[in-house]
Amino acid sequence: MALLELEDVRAGYGATSVLHGVSLSVPEGQIVSLLGANGAGKTTTLRSITGGVHWTGDIRFGGRSLRRMHTEDVVRLGIAHVPEGRGILTELTVDENLKLGSHLRRDGAAVRKDYDRVFEYFPVLRERRRLSASTLSGGEQQMLALARAFLMKPRLMLLDEPSLGLAPLIVRAIFEIIRTINGADKVAILLVEQNARLALDVSSEAYVLEVGRVAVKGSSSELQGNEAVRRSYLGY
Amino acid sequence: MQEFLQLVVSGIATGGIFASLALALVLIYNAMGLVNFAQGEMAMFATFVAFTLIAHGMNYWLAFVITLVVAFAGGIAIERVVIRPIERAPILTLVIVTLGLATLINGLAGSIFGYVPRAFPSPFSVQTVNILGALASFQDLGVIAVSAVVLLAIYLLLQHTTVGLTMRAAAHHAEASRLLGVRVSWMLALGWGLASAVGSVSGIMVAPIILLEPNMMQTIIIYAFAAAVLGGIESPLGAVVGGVIVGVTVNLAGVYLPFVGGDLQLAVALAIIVAVLVLKPNGLFGRPTVRRV
Numbered sequence: 001m002a003l004l005e006l007e008d009v010r011a012g013y014g015a016t017s018v019l020h021g022v023s024l025s026v027p028e029g030q031i032v033s034l035l036g037a038n039g040a041g042k043t044t045t046l047r048s049i050t051g052g053v054h055w056t057g058d059i060r061f062g063g064r065s066l067r068r069m070h071t072e073d074v075v076r077l078g079i080a081h082v083p084e085g086r087g088i089l090t091e092l093t094v095d096e097n098l099k100l101g102s103h104l105r106r107d108g109a110a111v112r113k114d115y116d117r118v119f120e121y122f123p124v125l126r127e128r129r130r131l132s133a134s135t136l137s138g139g140e141q142q143m144l145a146l147a148r149a150f151l152m153k154p155r156l157m158l159l160d161e162p163s164l165g166l167a168p169l170i171v172r173a174i175f176e177i178i179r180t181i182n183g184a185d186k187v188a189i190l191l192v193e194q195n196a197r198l199a200l201d202v203s204s205e206a207y208v209l210e211v212g213r214v215a216v217k218g219s220s221s222e223l224q225g226n227e228a229v230r231r232s233y234l235g236y
Numbered sequence: 237m238q239e240f241l242q243l244v245v246s247g248i249a250t251g252g253i254f255a256s257l258a259l260a261l262v263l264i265y266n267a268m269g270l271v272n273f274a275q276g277e278m279a280m281f282a283t284f285v286a287f288t289l290i291a292h293g294m295n296y297w298l299a300f301v302i303t304l305v306v307a308f309a310g311g312i313a314i315e316r317v318v319i320r321p322i323e324r325a326p327i328l329t330l331v332i333v334t335l336g337l338a339t340l341i342n343g344l345a346g347s348i349f350g351y352v353p354r355a356f357p358s359p360f361s362v363q364t365v366n367i368l369g370a371l372a373s374f375q376d377l378g379v380i381a382v383s384a385v386v387l388l389a390i391y392l393l394l395q396h397t398t399v400g401l402t403m404r405a406a407a408h409h410a411e412a413s414r415l416l417g418v419r420v421s422w423m424l425a426l427g428w429g430l431a432s433a434v435g436s437v438s439g440i441m442v443a444p445i446i447l448l449e450p451n452m453m454q455t456i457i458i459y460a461f462a463a464a465v466l467g468g469i470e471s472p473l474g475a476v477v478g479g480v481i482v483g484v485t486v487n488l489a490g491v492y493l494p495f496v497g498g499d500l501q502l503a504v505a506l507a508i509i510v511a512v513l514v515l516k517p518n519g520l521f522g523r524p525t526v527r528r529v
Contacts, residue, residue, distance in 0.1 A: 075416065
């Protein structure tokens with residue numbers, strides 16, 4: 001059984017419907033890409049999972065339905081959602097942002113180890129611990145968002161366009177760490193990306209959304225090898 | 237000079253009282269962008285609770301602590317019952333509701349406790365002590381000490397505990413906080429509870445000076461508004477500094493500006509509000525607000 005399953009999920013904002021029946025699944029410990037053009041419904045899919053938008057159909061996490069659950073309760077089941085715009089609390093310091101990631105955990109010793117690992121992955125965060133998060137650059141804020149999600153010790157991470165607006169070198173570093181987190185901790189990841197080439201490189205499976213429906217799905221290598229799919233949906 | 241120093245010390249004492257109520261206003265403003273016009277009445281009602289406990293022979297400080305706990309629970313109850321159902325209403329609706337709440341609590345206190353002003357006990361003697369040539373009363377020093385302890389406790393709670401961190405997070409960015417597992421709605425309720433408890437300290441401290449009756453906080457809340465606006469309505473530190481500045485200013489103006497006297501002291505507070513809004517709308521510690529047009 002997959003860790004996360006979406007079954008015929010429909011969602012929208014007020015009278016505007018965005019998802020017209022999306023079904024997908026994320027197996028335990030795997031990276032799955034969710035690709036598609038702007039407005040295809042990628043962000044809305046992630047927001048449905050964590051209850052940020054009203055949806056119908058069914059979403060199950062670890063076999064348990066998330067229907068009518070509040071965002072904070074979904075998150076407490078072990079889902080870390082790095083939203084569009086990264087969700088950094090810019091009024092707080094870097095350290096306080098990180099603490100918000102680990103604040104629900106009771107395994108003190110493991111938390112301390114995880115902080116060490118975070119600072120090993122992102123040394124710049126250690127240097128800036130006491131500074132306001134608003135002073136960080138875009139890339140550093142993305143690192144902070146990832147680090148904070150990691151400190152939640154989730155079973156599943158939802159990443160919404162981690163490469164958005166970042167320099168290629170920084171993007172490469174961030175994806176390296178996404179791969180590391182997935183490999184070392186068996187954290188499953190549902191990765192939303194505009195940059196399809198990059199996403200297919202790190203993921204094992206992929207879905208392509210087109211106007212609120214799954215247009216193509218398959219293993220990432222299959223999609224990479226299929227020129228028709230690449231041209232018509234992925235733009236490279 | 238000696239008179240000046242004495243006025244400053246007693247000004248700081250009243251400033252501490254204003255600061256507590258101003259901090260209560262700031263806590264709720266930070267949590268939901270709302271000015272709680274019922275804050276003064278909530279403090280007044282809590283003071284009646286303290287009065288009743290003490291009148292039944294309870295030790296002053298025990299009554300003080302129990303009143304804070306009751307006020308805390310009362311603040312949470314008000315948020316859950318009155319504010320929660322209209323949480324998403326336009327801010328003006330919420331403001332009107334707090335005005336209604338003020339009237340309601342005032343009437344409730346009147347019908348339960350009556351409108352006859354009562355002497356409220358003070359744990360501090362009115363004797364004076366000589367500090368650097370200025371005579372300060374134990375009453376003033378006691379009020380300063382109690383205010384300082386309460387304000388310090390709130391500071392430590394907000395800045396150095398996990399619950400304080402989640403409260404600040406929920407206040408600044410509800411959506412991002414939910415994604416981190418913060419129960420935002422409960423944090424708002426907690427903010428109301430905390431505000432109610434801090435505000436009640438101002439009621440208990442001021443009651444021995446101005447006598448206890450249902451309308452006693454109606455001028456104090458104006459001074460508290462002045463303090464909060466002066467400090468920058470979002471800043472807890474600003475509320476405290478603003479409270480002290482307003483307390484001292486009003487005290488000095490009452491004596492040194494002949495036309496102010498005792499009658500126009502409230503006008504000084506209003507003048508401070510107007511001056512801040514005109515000259516420095518963000519107050520001393522407020523951050524400039526950027527609005528995209």
